[in-house]
Amino acid sequence: MPLFGNIFNPKKTPPRKSASLSNLRFLDRSTWEVELGLDYGTPTMNLAGQSLKFENGQWITGISGGVDRREAQCLHRRNQQLEEENNLLRLKVDILLDMLSETTIESHLMEKELDELKSISQKRK
Known part of the structure; x- marks a missing residue:
């Protein structure tokens, strides 16, 4: 009998049961990806109150941010x-000046x- 023989030899743990208690295994792939977070979607971030995608x-x-893309394009065109118009008005002001x-x-x-004519006429008188 060894002095420290079997004291430091731990027992093996029993294997886990293969059946999961979760019902995720019964879901279809798309729902499973959404539930587990595998569908990341588009990256978004917020900077100074504006949301960027x-x-x-x-x-x-x-x-x-208060303005959607179509409205932002409309505002950009405006x-x-x-x-x-401002450049045209500045040009008109320059011409008028x-x-x-x-x-x-x-x-x-x-x-x-x-x-001069008044001074010449006064000299003649």
């Missing part, structure tokens, strides 16, 4: 229209010429 290789803003400066110069020249 990764679809078809691009990050798309979601509804949680923004471009307003920028074009050029016209104003031209008429102001003409007016000053006419006043100067009028003053």
Whole structure:
């Protein structure tokens, strides 16, 4: 009889029962994937109150930011229209300022010429 022979030799555990107590084995594959979390869905993240989804290789803003994709496209088109209109109005203002400066110069020249004519007429008298 060995001194420390069988004391440190643990007994083997009995094998587990093969039948699961869960009813997941009776579900179809799609429900099984959803239940076990194998269907990950599209990656989403929230940044500064905006929800972004990764679809078809691009990050798309979601509804949680307050604006859905169609509305964002509409707002983008409206923004471009307003920028074009703003550029046109700036051009018109620049043209009007050029016209104003031209008429102001003409007016000053006419006043100067009028003053010269007045001084010449006063000298003759």
